[in-house]
Amino acid sequence: MKLKLVVIGNGMAGMRTVDELIQTAPDRYDITVFGAEPHGNYNRIMLTPVLFGAKSIADIMIHDFDWYLKNRVTLHCGPDKAVVNVDREHRCVIAQDGTCAFYDKLLIATGSLPLMLDIPGRDVEGVLGFRDIADVETMIEKAASKRHAVILGGGLLGLEAANGLLQRGMQVSVINRADHLLNRQLDRKAAAFLQRQLADKGIRFHLGTTIQRIDSRDRHISAVELSDGSALPADMLIMSTGIKPNISLAKRIGLECQHGIVVDDSMRSSDSAIYSVGECVQHRGELFGLVAPVYEQAKVCAQQLSGQADSQFKTLSSATMLKVTGIDLFSVGNFEGDSDCQILQLIDHELGVYKKIVLRGNIVVGVILYGDTSDSAWYLNLVKDKTPIAAIRDRLMFGQTPLANAA
Ligand SMILES: Cc1cc2nc3c(=O)[nH]c(=O)nc-3n(C[C@H](O)[C@H](O)[C@H](O)COP(=O)(O)OP(=O)(O)OC[C@H]3O[C@@H](n4cnc5c(N)ncnc54)[C@H](O)[C@@H]3O)c2cc1C
Known part of the structure; x- marks a missing residue:
């Protein structure tokens, strides 16, 4: 008989975990998902192009309602399906409208909420x-x-x-x-x-x-x-002054929380039957606000849920991009540098290009690229892989292409 997996949060992290799980262990779980939004799972990142008019809501759906039917994933979605309680003793999840689901394993992926500052006069429309x-x-x-x-x-x-x-x-x-x-x-x-x-x-x-x-x-x-x-x-x-992990449910049901739901390297919470992924978690003191580390958590969590106990989450450097047409910007790592860092810079006001590479010894620890981001993936790998750069230092500022030509 299949085990029961219940997922709270039909967002990017929760559903990425479900995707990975369906690929790695398709027959292991009956899966039920609760989502507080009245939609299928969508690419939240792409709300920006929806706002400026380049995409529609339909364009940004990752899983529409048909997908859940085809993959035999039960979806309860809409504001009345928001989970309000979890009976950890009987392993049962309870939604706003009273819908219940029993679980063997529970995944909490409730994301985060915008930080709404308490400014006088705030509670008005608009x-x-x-x-x-x-x-x-x-x-x-x-x-x-x-x-x-x-x-x-x-x-x-x-x-x-x-x-x-x-x-x-x-x-x-x-x-x-x-x-x-x-x-x-x-x-x-x-x-x-x-x-x-x-x-x-x-x-x-x-x-x-x-x-x-x-x-x-x-x-x-x-x-x-x-x-x-x-x-x-x-x-x-x-x-738009920041986000805060959405941990009210996790706190209410007694899971260990600090700023986020505390998880270990296997994405497990203080209750061994409950996992957590996404912007609601705190891992080794760190919180998350970008999709790359969240997807990495989803991968590890799916492997754990499918019985691969050696899979562990490690935080890696994540890069920043701005989704504004015509603006090319990239930043990763320690871009300010410390007293033991050296900084290489190139500024061209005419072309609107600025490049900054921060080195600690032989290793690139931070990069900013403005106006020309064509080599961003290459610089990101140098930072992530901690690649020694002594042999290419004289050409480092000019990106990968001159190096390829020189070789
Ligand atoms: C406009 C915008 C642009 C972004 N652009 C980028 C970008 O360019 N690059 C990048 O890396 N990241 C970007 N992000 C961040 C990225 O979207 C998030 O990192 C990612 O969505 C986090 O996934 P998550 O599953 O943790 O949270 P979410 O995707 O927010 O999913 C959480 C879901 O849980 C649901 N939920 C909460 N509580 C309950 C409950 N009690 N019961 C049932 N459901 C519940 C919520 O309604 C929500 O649907 C952007 C975010 C926004 C808002």
Whole structure:
């Protein structure tokens, strides 16, 4: 008889684990998935092109409802199917509407939630995060009739939202507490290139400040007041100041949690029957916000669930890209460098190209590429593989192609 696997969270990590499991051990489990969104499994990353109009919701589906039928995976989805409790003694999952499912193994993959800052006046219509299909549909609908969009947060998602709403015809302002954009991915020089390019497209920036109050008319946002004393008209405010692991359920059922659900190298939680993957987990003190490590977790978890106990998760460097057409940007690793690092740089203002390579001894530990990212995969491998570069140091700045020609 097959074992029962229940998955909480029909998102990228949970369903990637199911995919891997179906490939490695197709006959081992009867699988039931609970998802709080009323959709099949979709590529969340691609919400950005949906927002700027290059893709539709149908385009970004990874598994539509037919897939679940064909693969005999039971899907319970929609807000009333959100799991609200787990009876760990009887190994039973309970959804909002009372639907129950028993498990031998449980996988929690509840992702994360946008960090909604507690700004006075926040609880009005038009203040939203950028996380799911519902958020994007609201943004697209409002952009059709409203004029002023304000984005709080100059990180990757904030800038992608800003560009998307600009493409939809809105006047867009970005507010960022730090005085340079993408301050977790770029140094000041690269950020200055980026800001100039986005400003040329029409995005307005207010850096080194934040929103201290939200004003409204008839329960709908009308303006934001900034801490520097100025005010901006606002028909929509996108809060893009970070994410927090969605661990309320895991906490309620008594799993060990710190900032995320604590898992070991095999993606197992403090309950040996319960695994966890994705942005809700904390592994060796680290949290996750990009899809590459999350997919690696899914692979390890699927191997564990299929009985390959030697498979272990190791955190690797993940690269950053920005999905804004016409902007080529790449960053990986320790791009600022420490006192024991050496920095190689190339700046061409005319071509809008900036390259920075951070070396510790013989090893590349960080890279920023702006304006020309054609060698990004090569640099990423140098960082990941800790490749000794002494023999190619004189040509390192020029990427892989001159090396290939020289050989
Ligand atoms: C707009 C956008 C752009 C992005 N771009 C990139 C990018 O370019 N590159 C990159 O690497 N990463 C990107 N990311 C991040 C990437 O999407 C995430 O790392 C990935 O989705 C994490 O997968 P997850 O399964 O942990 O969470 P999710 O994909 O969020 O899935 C979690 C699911 O669990 C459901 N859920 C939560 N609680 C319950 C419950 N109690 N019961 C049932 N279901 C529940 C949620 O509704 C959700 O559907 C982007 C994210 C966004 C929002």
